[in-house]
Amino acid sequence: MKFKKRSWQSGVFFLLLMSTSAAYAGVTCRPGNSVPGSTGNAWNPLPEVYIDMNTIPGTVAPGTLLGSASSGFFSWACVFSGSKAERTIWFNNQTPTTIKNTLKNSGVRLYQDSMYSGSVEITAANTPQLEVGVWEAGPKNVLFGYTYRVVRGTGELKSFDTGVFNVGYHSDYQRKSLGDIYQARIIGKLVNYCPTPIVRMSDKVVDFKELTAENFEGGQTVRENFSLDLVPDSTCDAALEVSVAFQSNSGVINKKYIVFNNGLQAAITDRTNNQQVAFDQYYYKGSISKQQPGYFPYSIELSKKDAEAIKSGQFSNTVNVLFTYR
Numbered sequence: 001m002k003f004k005k006r007s008w009q010s011g012v013f014f015l016l017l018m019s020t021s022a023a024y025a026g027v028t029c030r031p032g033n034s035v036p037g038s039t040g041n042a043w044n045p046l047p048e049v050y051i052d053m054n055t056i057p058g059t060v061a062p063g064t065l066l067g068s069a070s071s072g073f074f075s076w077a078c079v080f081s082g083s084k085a086e087r088t089i090w091f092n093n094q095t096p097t098t099i100k101n102t103l104k105n106s107g108v109r110l111y112q113d114s115m116y117s118g119s120v121e122i123t124a125a126n127t128p129q130l131e132v133g134v135w136e137a138g139p140k141n142v143l144f145g146y147t148y149r150v151v152r153g154t155g156e157l158k159s160f161d162t163g164v165f166n167v168g169y170h171s172d173y174q175r176k177s178l179g180d181i182y183q184a185r186i187i188g189k190l191v192n193y194c195p196t197p198i199v200r201m202s203d204k205v206v207d208f209k210e211l212t213a214e215n216f217e218g219g220q221t222v223r224e225n226f227s228l229d230l231v232p233d234s235t236c237d238a239a240l241e242v243s244v245a246f247q248s249n250s251g252v253i254n255k256k257y258i259v260f261n262n263g264l265q266a267a268i269t270d271r272t273n274n275q276q277v278a279f280d281q282y283y284y285k286g287s288i289s290k291q292q293p294g295y296f297p298y299s300i301e302l303s304k305k306d307a308e309a310i311k312s313g314q315f316s317n318t319v320n321v322l323f324t325y326r
Helices: 097-105 213-219
Strands: 027-031 048-054 065-080 088-093 108-114 119-121 130-134 138-152 165-171 182-191 199-201 222-232 240-248 257-259 264-270 283-288 294-304 319-325
Touching: 027 088, 048 138, 065 182, 088 108, 097 108, 108 130, 130 138, 199 319, 213 294, 222 240, 222 283, 283 294
Parallel strands: 048 182
Antiparallel strands: 027 065, 048 065, 065 138, 088 130, 088 165, 108 119, 108 138, 165 182, 199 222, 222 294, 240 283, 240 319, 257 264, 264 294
């Protein structure tokens, strides 16, 4: 039997694993030195932004600029590399829907403008990214900020306060967060919206008709209801915040009772909260507008004065209604 000889050639296979590292292109940042005179957290300025909304008598057309204010300055130490697109800082808006609705229900729309480029509407259903700016390659101390613009929207125009909320965060070109969460509190106040505002109120007569002494025996009282109906002049497009006070022509007892010369006295009660009114004291009633005039219900209650006899005959008194508005 013949055996065929086989020869084997052995070899060694070397697997060479090589690691490579690609240079990062983009933006990295950390909080920088604060701007002289600035305050806030390490990344961002203080959240409060106050905006005076100036309007004029008459209808304010949608889109009319009402006011603007600065966010304050962001001061960061950043390193930039790569292409122009890769060296761009972006802002990604995260404003809650509840805040957007608060602004729109106040008759305004809110815009955020970059110092260097671009603008977005914060009250839009889907707010796009905002380009903050582009810097040259290398380490840089960057300074930037925003301008908030309030423009006329639709519906009743009134002051607003959003409270502190998360506006969003800054990122590189890949939407990677640079490390901050930016919060703001936007406060808009109506000013000069009616140089000479007018609120109209028709006179009121409360008629108790015919009464007898028996109506007041045993501490009984007689009550009648009335209301104050306040309507702003048609030249005022904005809402007016109203406070009301009562003043008697014949004096009062303990600031709560109108006095008559027939043994009777009268007190006024606010029916919205069942609170007895003190005379010569202003009570805040809320806002009124052309769309929502003020209707404020009250009652007046007659009672017998202690240790005095009731006299027959007609009696009357005049109460002045004073109101302030802003």
